Amino acid sequence: MAITHTDDAGTANTADWAALDHAAQAAADYRRGIVTKATTPTATYGAMAAAFAGPVPETPGDPLAIIDDLVRLATPGLRAMTGPRFFGWVIGASHPLGVAADWLTSAWGQNAANLIAAPAAAAAENVAGAWLLDLLDLPRESSVGMVTGATMANFVALAAARGEVLRRVGWDVEADGLFGAPPITVLIGDEAHATVYAALKFLGLGERRVVRIAVDAQGRLLPDAVAAALSASVGPVIVIAQAGQINTGAFDPLDIIAPMVAARDGWLHVDGAFGLWARAAPALAHLAAGYDLADSWATDGHKWLQTPYDCGFVIVRDADAHRRAMTIAASYLPVADGAERDPSHYAPELSRRARGFAVWAMLRRLGRTGIAEMVERHCSVARQMADRLAAEPGVAVLNDVVLNQIILTFGGSDAATRATIMQVQADTICFVGPSDWRGTLVMRISVSSGETTEAEGDRSVAAIIAAWRAVQAA
Numbered sequence: 018m019a020i021t022h023t024d025d026a027g028t029a030n031t032a033d034w035a036a037l038d039h040a041a042q043a044a045a046d047y048r049r050g051i052v053t054k055a056t057t058p059t060a061t062y063g064a065m066a067a068a069f070a071g072p073v074p075e076t077p078g079d080p081l082a083i084i085d086d087l088v089r090l091a092t093p094g095l096r097a098m099t100g101p102r103f104f105g106w107v108i109g110a111s112h113p114l115g116v117a118a119d120w121l122t123s124a125w126g127q128n129a130a131n132l133i134a135a136p137a138a139a140a141a142e143n144v145a146g147a148w149l150l151d152l153l154d155l156p157r158e159s160s161v162g163m164v165t166g167a168t169m170a171n172f173v174a175l176a177a178a179r180g181e182v183l184r185r186v187g188w189d190v191e192a193d194g195l196f197g198a199p200p201i202t203v204l205i206g207d208e209a210h211a212t213v214y215a216a217l218k219f220l221g222l223g224e225r226r227v228v229r230i231a232v233d234a235q236g237r238l239l240p241d242a243v244a245a246a247l248s249a250s251v252g253p254v255i256v257i258a259q260a261g262q263i264n265t266g267a268f269d270p271l272d273i274i275a276p277m278v279a280a281r282d283g284w285l286h287v288d289g290a291f292g293l294w295a296r297a298a299p300a301l302a303h304l305a306a307g308y309d310l311a312d313s314w315a316t317d318g319h320k321w322l323q324t325p326y327d328c329g330f331v332i333v334r335d336a337d338a339h340r341r342a343m344t345i346a347a348s349y350l351p352v353a354d355g356a357e358r359d360p361s362h363y364a365p366e367l368s369r370r371a372r373g374f375a376v377w378a379m380l381r382r383l384g385r386t387g388i389a390e391m392v393e394r395h396c397s398v399a400r401q402m403a404d405r406l407a408a409e410p411g412v413a414v415l416n417d418v419v420l421n422q423i424i425l426t427f428g429g430s431d432a433a434t435r436a437t438i439m440q441v442q443a444d445t446i447c448f449v450g451p452s453d454w455r456g457t458l459v460m461r462i463s464v465s466s467g468e469t470t471e472a473e474g475d476r477s478v479a480a481i482i483a484a485w486r487a488v489q490a491a
């Protein structure tokens with residue numbers, strides 16, 4: 018169905034409309050087959066770069082041929098991240114229903130900056146944001162911003178924190194910047210996620226200009242160390258805690274720490290990219306007790322909620338501080354009246370994807386009970402995998418498996434652990450990756466794919482044990 022009219026390439030024609038159906042079919046076919054797909058791509062980056070390469074397209078192309086080429090070229094280089102045996106990073110599985118809502122989001126092409134310009138997008142986002150506060154049981158007066166992920170959620174929350182703690186000492190950082198501002202003390206656990214440091218870097222708070230607080234064997238903040246650092250600090254203070262340490266899954270004891278930070282008039286931020294979802298699961302909520310006492314929270318949609326990429330949430334108790342940090346005003350933009358909420362006032366971008374549609378759809382698809390069931394299932398699969406692996410001679414589980422994260426060593430050496438990880442990846446039955454835990458190379462297993470069941474966990478354990486035995490035999 019080659020299209021020969023090249024003069025109207027900027028306007029869509031029937032083949033472009035047909036490409037929508039064609040792509041939807043290819044996408045559905047890919048996802049229906051995901052369970053059987055190898056977890057490691059067959060093509061390397063080099064092969065992919067060669068496959069996509071070519072001269073600059075000089076003339077308009079045929080829509081259906083472009084989609085066909087995209088599917089054919091990309092497929093060998095796709096990693097089965099949406100499959101049930103992908104444990105490589107804390108990653109969601111882009112639930113098909115979320116993808117369907119996301120297709121509509123793209124097709125509708127709403128610029129979700131503004132509720133007057135895009136009322137449906139703003140309404141879905143605002144309603145979904147209120148549902149999130151309820152499900153995560155966080156202060157209902159909080160503002161919610163939908164961003165690209167927890168990295169940007171940490172950035173936005175810490176921007177609000179920076180502005181508010183300086184405002185309390187009479188400094189307007191949004192207007193006057195950081196030059197000459199009273200110094201802010203930032204306290205952060207020694208096992209915080211790298212993206213929090215990135216946020217501090219973006220905000221002029223400095224990756225190195227922080228006070229690193231001692232943690233226990235699971236990476237949890239030590240309350241006494243926090244207390245000592247708070248009393249040694251002078252001026253505005255921001256404390257950064259986490260729900261779900263990226264290696265151990267551990268939670269900082271905020272029921273103890275939050276009141277200390279409040280007594281010091283500090284701002285307490287929580288990086289809860291995945292761990293905050295424990296609050297949506299009755300059997301696990303005790304892990305995140307006291308987390309509602311914080312001032313701001315970062316979490317992801319594209320991890321445990323299984324929304325498609327990209328989706329994160331920034332939640333700030335003091336909505337005014339959130340808004341002061343992010344509002345973009347321009348003479349040509351319509352302004353919502355009074356109580357209404359323009360999505361772009363809570364996120365760094367002006368033009369932005371209407372992420373609220375997929376979030377609203379996923380929250381309806383799973384519901385309160387579905388989220389709880391999934392999060393609890395993942396954690397029980399993780400515990401079962403850890404127990405079975407620990408029973409194998411030479412395998413050691415290094416963390417208390419309180420959530421969905423497992424870190425392991427094989428044969429007590431970095432070399433044997435690395436060889437086992439590489440063997441698992443080469444076998445392509447399941448996917449696990451390496452991490453560093455306090456100077457030891459570990460295999461890390463993150464159970465967070467919506468598709469992962471007990472049976473898939475068992476199959477993966479068998480694959481990991483087989484790889485370890487193969488390494489020993491070699």
Ligand SMILES: *Cc1c(COP(=O)(O)O)cnc(C)c1O
Pocket residue numbers: 107165166167168169210212213259261262263288289290291317329
């Ligand atoms: C994944 C993760 C992040 C970063 O989130 P993105 O969605 O990748 O931006 C931050 N903190 C923790 C604990 C994480 O697991």
